[in-house]
Amino acid sequence: MALKFYESPFHVTHDAEIASKMAMKMDLSIMITNLIKEKGWTQREAAEKLGISQSRVSELKNAKIELFTIDAMFDMLDALGFRAKMSMPSLHQASIAITEIESAG
Template structure:
């Protein structure tokens, strides 16, 4: 049996469309969680800044990505002072979209 390589762990267990969305949400959750830690915010402080409950921040930091939409995560990035840009691959490739997250202003 040959070794198989996948774009993400999700691609090993889900169809391509579902896997790509899950991989994107995981990347966004990791980025947001890491930035909250960089700012030194407690979950309650992060919740106030993001306009969500502390339990939502807890769900985000524990990787419960199925509870979030990509839109909700984009809103969180906006509230943290970031802007995102998507670069979609061509139709003939199976590559994942490239996401560029840039800081719009100092927080």
């Protein structure tokens, strides 16, 4: 019996379209929670900086990604000083780069 490899754990239990979105949301949630940890913020402080409730920060920290939209996660990255930029070198290929904005001063 041959081994079958998947793009992500979500691809085992979901169709490709849903699995890809879930994998992206998981990656975004990991990035956001790692940035919060790096800054040494409490959940309350993170909530204030991100413009969300403390309970939403807790949900994010506990990987409850189904409760978040990709848009909401990009808003959180914006609040953390990051911007997403999509590039499309061809009609059949695109990528998203998320980079920290250099602070003025």
